[in-house]
Amino acid sequence: MPTNLASGAEYATVGQKRWVWPGFALPGVLWLILLFLVPFYAVFAIAMGQLDPILQRATPEWNPFYWDLTVIGEAFAELFGGQLGVIALRTLAYVFVASLICVLVGYPVAYFVSRRAGRWRWLWLLLILAPFWINYLMRMMSWVNLLSPDGQVNRWLTTIASWFSIDFVPPDWLAGNHVVVILGLVYGYIPFFILPLFAALDRIDEATLEASRDLGASSAQTFWRVTWPLSRNGVLGGLVIIMLPMFGDYYTPNLLSGSPRTRMYGNTIDQFINQTTSGGAVGAALTIILMIFIAGLMVYYLRSISRASQEARE
Amino acid sequence: MTATRPSRLRSAITNPWGKSRMLPLVTLLYVLWSIIPVGIAVLFSFNSGRSRSTWQGFSTRWYVGDPAAAESVLYDPSLRFALNQSLKLAILTMLVATPIGVALALGLARWRGRGVKASNLLMLIPLVTPEIVMGVALFLVFAEVYDFVPFGTWTQFLGHVTFSISFVVIIVRGRLFAIGRDYEEAAMDLGASQFEAMRRVLLPLLAPALVASLAIVFAISIDDFVISQFLIGGAESVTIPVQLYSGARLAPPPSLNALATILMVVTIGAITIAGLLFRALGKRRGERASALESVAGFEM
Numbered sequence: 001m002p003t004n005l006a007s008g009a010e011y012a013t014v015g016q017k018r019w020v021w022p023g024f025a026l027p028g029v030l031w032l033i034l035l036f037l038v039p040f041y042a043v044f045a046i047a048m049g050q051l052d053p054i055l056q057r058a059t060p061e062w063n064p065f066y067w068d069l070t071v072i073g074e075a076f077a078e079l080f081g082g083q084l085g086v087i088a089l090r091t092l093a094y095v096f097v098a099s100l101i102c103v104l105v106g107y108p109v110a111y112f113v114s115r116r117a118g119r120w121r122w123l124w125l126l127l128i129l130a131p132f133w134i135n136y137l138m139r140m141m142s143w144v145n146l147l148s149p150d151g152q153v154n155r156w157l158t159t160i161a162s163w164f165s166i167d168f169v170p171p172d173w174l175a176g177n178h179v180v181v182i183l184g185l186v187y188g189y190i191p192f193f194i195l196p197l198f199a200a201l202d203r204i205d206e207a208t209l210e211a212s213r214d215l216g217a218s219s220a221q222t223f224w225r226v227t228w229p230l231s232r233n234g235v236l237g238g239l240v241i242i243m244l245p246m247f248g249d250y251y252t253p254n255l256l257s258g259s260p261r262t263r264m265y266g267n268t269i270d271q272f273i274n275q276t277t278s279g280g281a282v283g284a285a286l287t288i289i290l291m292i293f294i295a296g297l298m299v300y301y302l303r304s305i306s307r308a309s310q311e312a313r314e
Numbered sequence: 315m316t317a318t319r320p321s322r323l324r325s326a327i328t329n330p331w332g333k334s335r336m337l338p339l340v341t342l343l344y345v346l347w348s349i350i351p352v353g354i355a356v357l358f359s360f361n362s363g364r365s366r367s368t369w370q371g372f373s374t375r376w377y378v379g380d381p382a383a384a385e386s387v388l389y390d391p392s393l394r395f396a397l398n399q400s401l402k403l404a405i406l407t408m409l410v411a412t413p414i415g416v417a418l419a420l421g422l423a424r425w426r427g428r429g430v431k432a433s434n435l436l437m438l439i440p441l442v443t444p445e446i447v448m449g450v451a452l453f454l455v456f457a458e459v460y461d462f463v464p465f466g467t468w469t470q471f472l473g474h475v476t477f478s479i480s481f482v483v484i485i486v487r488g489r490l491f492a493i494g495r496d497y498e499e500a501a502m503d504l505g506a507s508q509f510e511a512m513r514r515v516l517l518p519l520l521a522p523a524l525v526a527s528l529a530i531v532f533a534i535s536i537d538d539f540v541i542s543q544f545l546i547g548g549a550e551s552v553t554i555p556v557q558l559y560s561g562a563r564l565a566p567p568p569s570l571n572a573l574a575t576i577l578m579v580v581t582i583g584a585i586t587i588a589g590l591l592f593r594a595l596g597k598r599r600g601e602r603a604s605a606l607e608s609v610a611g612f613e614m
Binding site: 020021025026027028029031036038039040042046060105109113116117130133135138139142144148150151152190240244247251254255258269283287290291294 | 354562
């Protein structure tokens with residue numbers, strides 16, 4: 001009888017466990033299915049749905065067998081040989097240059113704060129974390145302030161020019177200047193690059209570096225042969241974190257220029273979705289192209305991460 | 315100590331580009347470059363004149379001044395509505411996303427069986443989805459499928475919770491793995507039921523992660539721009555970041571700077587309170603986690 005009771009009790013807890021944990025997950029999973037997975041699929045259903053001939057509105061087509069590839073085909077044609085292609089290339093160039101600057105500036109900063117900051121490390125850490133707590137739009141607005149025609153930057157430049165009695169005509173920085181947009185992207189995203197890199201550099205065991213020095217490596221050799229390889233995944237991770245939003249950015253070029261000369265890929269999506277009422281299907285098609293590109297980027301990232309960890313194991 | 319200082323100073327003057335000085339110099343310049351523009355924007359929110367580039371003396375008129383002129387954050391209806399909308403959304407999102415995320419983290423950590431891998435993937439993908447993609451997807455689904463939900467506060471709230479859940483799961487899951495199941499099993503051996511063990515053992519142990527989740531969700535919700543803009547309904551659902559975006563290029567008065575400064579203070583306040591609570595809750599159990607570095611970890 002006692003054994004029976006015990007096994008009965010055990011059975012009860014097993015039975016309870018079977019539904020308890022999935023039950024806990026259920027609200028979250030349902031939420032993500034209804035408000036992440038379904039919307040995700042809706043993008044495809046709308047991009048390849050039928051255009052209502054009377055209302056000129058996209059109606060979603062949920063069955064892939066009836067998908068109409070006209071709109072997305074036109075989008076691809078625009079991408080390879082149309083105006084959209086120029087915009088996509090410009091976006092690639094902006095993101096590439098901005099990311100390069102992020103690495104060149106961000107690496108020394110992350111390296112210094114993680115390894116050389118000494119007693120004031122907490123203060124440096126606080127300072128490189130500060131931009132995280134300041135809204136992105138506020139940080140961009142600050143530059144709009146500074147760069148506006150009668151802003152501080154033009155004032156300082158005029159003052160400096162007057163010292164050397166140079167005739168200086170204050171330019172309008174916010175009217176389609178590539179350099180301003182790229183520096184704006186760097187300003188906006190570099191904190192998100194520095195933080196994961198800081199974490200990666202911080203994880204490197206001091207003993208590894210000491211071992212390298214003890215074995216006769218110079219500090220430059222130690223950096224290139226120990227620190228750099230060990231921080232490569234941090235650099236790649238940081239690059240992914242900043243590149244994903246940069247490829248979809250539309251607010252930075254809009255705020256810092258607003259000119260068609262600096263239009264990025266995200267601006268085109270924003271234009272079709274937010275600024276027109278019947279651009280749903282085209283906007284969805286453009287979003288699919290962006291998703292395909294970003295998925296490719298992620299696959300490359302995951303493969304290079306796994307290759308790096310394989311090399312580390314060998 | 316005293317002997318080294320002058321010589322270090324002298325070598326710094328004779329060789330300012332020396333290797334050991336390059337790194338701090340670059341870092342210092344970076345920090346100045348990252349902080350000063352925002353500092354100037356904050357400064358001009360206290361300007362007594364209408365200009366955002368000529369300093370005319372200190373005043374708080376852009377924050378609380380003069381109901382008749384209706385040009386301060388307190389009395390300009392559009393600015394005050396933006397502040398209200400941002401706070402309302404952040405608090406609602408925080409209160410809904412945190413429990414859902416905590417439950418999901420618990421479920422994913424302990425549910426053994428079919429569906430757990432797929433659910434885990436479903437939770438992770440939002441973290442690597444660019445905001446513009448999520449914004450377009452949510453916009454289209456509310457426009458074409460769930461068209462019974464009116465655009466505005468409702469759609470914004472649903473969107474904010476959607477991108478917040480995964481952050482909560484990541485924060486809570488780290489803590490769950492650190493705690494392990496020993497304490498709960500000990501409680502159950504001593505006669506507690508599964509739910510009692512959870513309520514009286516696991517939840518108190520999870521308290522720091524709960525506080526961190528609440529603060530992070532509040533911060534990312536109040537900070538969000540893309541989702542709020544895509545799911546906007548009309549003038550009444552403009553949030554602070556949307557207001558900053560639409561107003562920045564229209565040569566606005568310093569009240570816009572004041573609004574941005576308020577947003578910054580609220581965000582920093584929320585994170586600081588969470589950091590202090592986190593440390594207090596951690597200390598009680600004799601842990602020595604630096605709150606700053608923990609928060610730094612969570613932001614990723």
